[in-house]
Every structure is written in structure tokens, then in C-alpha cells.
Amino acid sequence: MILETINSPADLKKLNIPQLETLAGEIREFLLETVPKTGGHLAPNLGVVELTLALHYVLDAPKDKIVWDVGHQSYVHKILTGRRDQMSTLRQFGGLSGFPKPSESEYDSFATGHSSTAISVALGMAQAKTDDSRVVAVVGDGSMTGGLSFEGLNNCGQADVPMMIVLNDNEMSISKNVGALSNHLANIRASRRYNLTKVVVKKHLAKIPLIGKYIVRFAEWLKNFAKSILVPNVLFEQLGIKYIGIVDGHNIKKLIRIFENAKDLDSPVLVHVKTVKGKGDPIIEQYPSEYHSVSENCDMESVYKKKFSEQDTPTSFSLAMGKKLCSIADENDNVVAITAAMTAGTGLTCFANKYPDRFYDVGIAEQHALASAAGMASAGKKPFVAIYSSFVQRAYDQLIHDVCIQSLPVVLCLDRAGLTGRDGETHNGQFDLAFLQHIPNLTVFAPSTISELNLTMDYAMTSNTPVAIRYGKNNPSEHELVCDSAQNWRSTEPHNSADPVIFATGATVTMALNAKKQLSERGISVTVVNMLCVKPLNYLTLDRFSSSKLWITVEDGCIIGGIGSSIAAYASQNGYSIKVKSLGVPDKFVPHGTTAQQYGICSMTVDDIVNVVTSSN
Numbered sequence: 001m002i003l004e005t006i007n008s009p010a011d012l013k014k015l016n017i018p019q020l021e022t023l024a025g026e027i028r029e030f031l032l033e034t035v036p037k038t039g040g041h042l043a044p045n046l047g048v049v050e051l052t053l054a055l056h057y058v059l060d061a062p063k064d065k066i067v068w069d070v071g072h073q074s075y076v077h078k079i080l081t082g083r084r085d086q087m088s089t090l091r092q093f094g095g096l097s098g099f100p101k102p103s104e105s106e107y108d109s110f111a112t113g114h115s116s117t118a119i120s121v122a123l124g125m126a127q128a129k130t131d132d133s134r135v136v137a138v139v140g141d142g143s144m145t146g147g148l149s150f151e152g153l154n155n156c157g158q159a160d161v162p163m164m165i166v167l168n169d170n171e172m173s174i175s176k177n178v179g180a181l182s183n184h185l186a187n188i189r190a191s192r193r194y195n196l197t198k199v200v201v202k203k204h205l206a207k208i209p210l211i212g213k214y215i216v217r218f219a220e221w222l223k224n225f226a227k228s229i230l231v232p233n234v235l236f237e238q239l240g241i242k243y244i245g246i247v248d249g250h251n252i253k254k255l256i257r258i259f260e261n262a263k264d265l266d267s268p269v270l271v272h273v274k275t276v277k278g279k280g281d282p283i284i285e286q287y288p289s290e291y292h293s294v295s296e297n298c299d300m301e302s303v304y305k306k307k308f309s310e311q312d313t314p315t316s317f318s319l320a321m322g323k324k325l326c327s328i329a330d331e332n333d334n335v336v337a338i339t340a341a342m343t344a345g346t347g348l349t350c351f352a353n354k355y356p357d358r359f360y361d362v363g364i365a366e367q368h369a370l371a372s373a374a375g376m377a378s379a380g381k382k383p384f385v386a387i388y389s390s391f392v393q394r395a396y397d398q399l400i401h402d403v404c405i406q407s408l409p410v411v412l413c414l415d416r417a418g419l420t421g422r423d424g425e426t427h428n429g430q431f432d433l434a435f436l437q438h439i440p441n442l443t444v445f446a447p448s449t450i451s452e453l454n455l456t457m458d459y460a461m462t463s464n465t466p467v468a469i470r471y472g473k474n475n476p477s478e479h480e481l482v483c484d485s486a487q488n489w490r491s492t493e494p495h496n497s498a499d500p501v502i503f504a505t506g507a508t509v510t511m512a513l514n515a516k517k518q519l520s521e522r523g524i525s526v527t528v529v530n531m532l533c534v535k536p537l538n539y540l541t542l543d544r545f546s547s548s549k550l551w552i553t554v555e556d557g558c559i560i561g562g563i564g565s566s567i568a569a570y571a572s573q574n575g576y577s578i579k580v581k582s583l584g585v586p587d588k589f590v591p592h593g594t595t596a597q598q599y600g601i602c603s604m605t606v607d608d609i610v611n612v613v614t615s616s617n
Contacts, residue, residue: 047276138168447532455532508556
């Protein structure tokens with residue numbers, strides 16, 4: 001196999017075009033064999049095989065820098081840069097990250113994990129470099145729906161520095177792309193008479209002695225005149241960025257030729273590449289959303305058959321939220337749902353199918369999602385906004401300024417809160433408890449079961465102020481300490497007033513109950529409190545346990561600024577002589593692995609809770 005001979009991009013340059021095409025097929029076979037075992041982003045990587053081969057064939061990495069937007073499509077890049085034999089460790093604890101990571105390889109020029117950052121990052125690199133190296137940003141058309149991409153494009157045109165933007169256009173982000181830009185790209189794709197080779201021609205015309213520059217000027221005028229007729233409103237060139245497109249993203253020979261010409265231009269250039277998400281596998285090509293990311297050891301033949309809207313008994317918080325929201329919407333026509341390119345991921349497929357006129361997928365635009373929700377709420381609608389916890393960080397200002405200052409009844413459903421496992425640092429929702437609980441006018445819930453989730457959604461529906469409900473990725477498990485009121489905490493019965501009290505919330509409630517069981521077997525009694533509502537705190541319950549000598553808080557969020565710090569502050573302000581020990585995510589970014597491994601890294605397992613109690617006796 002040719003693939004076995006490729007240990008660095010330099011090995012690619014020894015191959016001819018037919019050999020590269022053979023290598024592309026071998027890489028697809030390798031991805032289809034390895035990724036379903038480790039879990040990860042399958043369809044996006046199948047779609048960028050030729051694109052990645054051509055880039056590394058033309059560029060001189062790691063001297064030349066490639067910035068992968070989001071980075072979930074960088075598996076082929078990892079394979080070509082000496083990490084093929086490590087792909088079996090992908091997304092495993094201590095193994096390869098599912099995203100670019102400079103500490104992992106010198107070929108990973110920048111750590112990415114969230115969308116729409118690559119153009120700005122690559123521009124910064126291009127402006128800062130002092131040598132003849134080249135900088136390339138690889139951006140999906142889905143990422144172009146994010147506002148930061150437009151900020152980067154605007155400044156690229158102003159900066160006028162050499163850099164290449166490769167627009168990987170597969171008409172998808174995770175779900176089908178939406179919005180005016182998607183329509184604009186479709187119009188460009190439809191304009192087949194647009195001259196793909198204009199930049200290449202210009203480059204060669206300029207070399208003609210004496211008259212070359214005059215021919216270029218005339219050709220430029222003629223091109224602009226023709227373009228104004230044939231291709232209306234080519235956005236990129238109006239921003240000062242040369243445009244080349246559309247290029248067949250699965251034609252290696254053509255890609256190499258275009259990249260060779262584009263890389264030496266002395267100003268920003270965007271190469272519009274058309275690819276097929278899931279290329280090479282007929283089923284994945286037909287169901288790219290379902291195969292966007294697959295779970296570890298997944299059954300590949302059944303993935304596309306699992307429809308989010310067909311599950312009568314929800315098995316996750318996401319699906320339960322979507323089902324509950326549908327039932328709420330059945331009773332109230334003002335209920336609307338908003339998400340940011342994560343319809344299936346947030347469990348809203350059912351709602352989108354049932355109420356298409358009340359469902360809004362705004363693309364990868366979390367700021368717009370919150371701001372538009374505020375506008376809807378001000379006009380009498382009841383918006384439920386479902387976004388991943390780590391993604392809503394980008395809309396922090398809108399949450400404060402547009403929603404909470406005006407105390408508008410927007411409901412924020414924070415999916416993937418806490419430690420999320422295989423995706424690691426960029427996707428862990430470890431900060432939401434800290435940055436939510438200090439915002440005035442906002443009520444924050446952290447349900448530990450589906451019944452508690454339903455309870456909080458019913459409360460949010462009747463609330464006239466903003467509400468945030470945060471819940472994790474892992475499947476919820478029922479326990480005996482379920483709260484029966486949205487704002488009241490529930491506790492196990494204390495044996496005596498001096499017993500240690502374990503305050504837990506969300507995913508940590510079951511851990512606390514398991515620790516109580518272990519301690520009971522050792523003859524040590526503790527009280528466990530389920531904090532369903534984490535803002536405002538239930539001060540009556542805190543006062544009730546003021547005779548305890550030890551309070552332990554357990555939260556799947558950062559310790560600094562977390563719930564534990566608020567409880568400790570309350571105890572201090574009221575003069576309670578109580579030792580408060582907080583377990584949670586320390587001042588660090590938690591690497592990828594299973595959630596159990598991540599809890600272990602953070603010293604917040606059942607054993608850690610038990611050790612805190614026993615060491616205090």
C-alpha cells in the first residue's frame with residue numbers, strides 16, 4: 001500500500017497523480033476502518049481527502065501554516081503528518097486529539113475546536129510572519145455563517161497581505177446550511193460561465209515584456225464587466241479578496257494546479273472548492289448528517305436508521321428536552337425554538353418537523369441566536385434557545401446585555417454542560433455554572449434526571465424572567481433524591497445536625513449518593529442535598545444545615561467562581577463555623593478521554609468524595 005510509505009508531507013511529493021489518486025482511496029478505506037472503532041468525525045474527513053493531499057503536496061509544512069477551521073476535518077492531515085500509526089488512539093485518553101493540537105505535532109499550527117476562527121487566525125499569522133512562508137485557512141461553508149468569519153474577511157481585504165483561504169463547500173455544516181450566504185454560494189455554484197482561470201491568466205499575462213501590465217489592466221476591466229453580468233454580487237472580490245472557483249474538490253490534479261498558482265499571489269485569495277461530505281461511501285454520502293460524528297465502536301449499518309424524532313422514550317437529556325418542548329408548544333402557539341446549526345444534536349429534530357414555522361436554525365451564529373431570541377421575547381414570543389454549553393460562551397454579551405438586563409423571558413437550554421468526554425478541552429462545558437450564576441435576573445437550573453428537566457421546563461414556560469437550564473451529554477440515570485419542585489432542594493434525612501453535608505447538582509447527584517452508600521457501610525453518616533436550582537441558592541436549606549461541621553460541594557464545573565464558592569461565601573457572611581470543601585474542575589483545561597477519566601483527573605470521583613469525608617473525621 002502507498003499509505004504505508006507516507007510518513008510526512010515530503011513523501012507525497014515523490015508521487016505522481018495516479019499514485020495520489022490511489023492514495024486517496026486507501027486513506028478513505030483507512031478512515032472507514034479506524035474511525036468507527038475510536039469514534040469521531042467521519043463524514044467531514046471523507047470529504048476532504050483530495051483537498052488535504054493537494055494542500056500538503058503544494059505547501060511546505062510545517063514551515064507553511066495550515067489553519068483548520070473547527071478542526072474536526074483534520075484526520076487526513078494527521079495521517080499525512082506522521083500520525084497514521086496513532087490513529088487507533090484517536091480521542092482516547094492520552095491519545096490523539098480529535099482536533100489540531102500544537103502540543104501534539106509541529107504540523108498543527110493552531111489549536112481549533114470551535115467554528116469561524118480560522119480566517120482571523122490565519123490573517124494574524126500572515127501579518128506577523130517575517131519570512132517567505134505561506135499561510136492557509138481551510139474553512140467550511142458552514143463556518144462562513146459565523147460572524148467572526150465575516151470580520152476576518154473584512155480585515156483580509158483591508159490588510160492586503162498574502163494568504164490563501166480554501167472554502168470547502170459541501171453545502172453542509174452538521175445539518176444542511178441555512179441563510180443568505182448559503183444561497184449566495186449556491187448562486188456562484190450555478191454560474192458555470194464564471195472564469196475559473198482568471199487569476200492564473202493574469203499571472204502569466206503580467207510576464208509579457210513591455211505590454212504585459214497593460215494587457216492585465218484591460219483583462220481586469222473586461223473581467224469585471226463580464227462578472228457584473230454573469231455573476232451578480234461576488235461578495236469576496238467586493239471585500240478585496242481575489243476569488244478562484246469553483247474547483248472540483250475531488251480532482252487532485254486540478255486542485256494542485258490551482259493551489260500552485262494561488263499560493264504565490266501577493267494578496268488574499270479565496271479558492272472555492274466543491275466537495276461531497278462523506279465522499280466514497282454511498283450510504284454516508286446520502287446521510288451525511290447522521291454520520292457527521294459517530295460513537296465509539298458504532299454499528300455503521302444502523303447509524304442512519306436512528307431518527308431523533310422516532311424515539312418514544314428519550315434516552316438522553318437532548319431528546320427529552322426536544323420531546324418536552326414539543327408538548328409545551330402543543331399548548332402555546334407563542335413557543336418558538338432556536339438553535340445554532342445543531343438541530344439534531346440538541347434534540348430539536350422533532351420540533352423542527354412538527355413546527356417548521358416556529359423553528360429557527362440560525363447557522364453557526366450563537367450571538368445572533370440570543371439577540372434574536374431577545375427580540376422575539378420583547379414582541380411576545382416565548383423562545384427556547386438550545387445551544388451547547390461551550391458554544392454559548394460566544395454569546396455571553398448577548399445573554400447579559402440583550403436578555404438579562406431587560407429581564408426578557410428567554411429560556412436557554414444548555415446542552416453538553418459539564419465534562420463531555422472525547423472532544424476534550426474545546427468542548428467541555430466547564431464554565432457555564434461560573435459565568436451564569438453571577439448574572440442578575442437569571443434563574444439557573446441543573447437537573448439530574450429527565451423528570452427534573454421536565455419540571456424546570458414547566459417552570460421556565462411560566463417565568464417572566466430569563467431562565468437557563470444546563471444538562472450533560474451522558475444519559476441521565478434515575479435516583480431516589482429527585483426534586484419535586486423546581487426551586488426547592490431535596491435532601492436525605494440527617495442522622496444528627498453535625499453530619500457532613502454533601503451539596504451536589506446535575507450529574508454529580510448520583511455520585512454523591514453512591515459516596516453516601518459507601519460511607520454508610522463504614523458507619524459514617526452524611527446528608528446529601530440535590531441542588532436542582534443553583535441560582536438563586538436555597539438559603540433556607542443552607543441555614544437548616546448550619547450546625548454541620550463540614551460542607552462538601554460537588555459540581556461538574558470549574559471550582560473558581562462555581563457554586564461551591566458561592567456557598568462558602570454565604571457561610572462566611574453569616575458567621576457559620578463550617579469547613580467548606582469544594583470538588584469540581586480545577587484551574588485547568590481537561591483533556592479528552594471518557595468522562596470517568598476526566599472526573600478522575602479533576603479528583604471529583606465517588607472515592608474522592610469519600611476521602612474528603614473520612615479525612616475530616
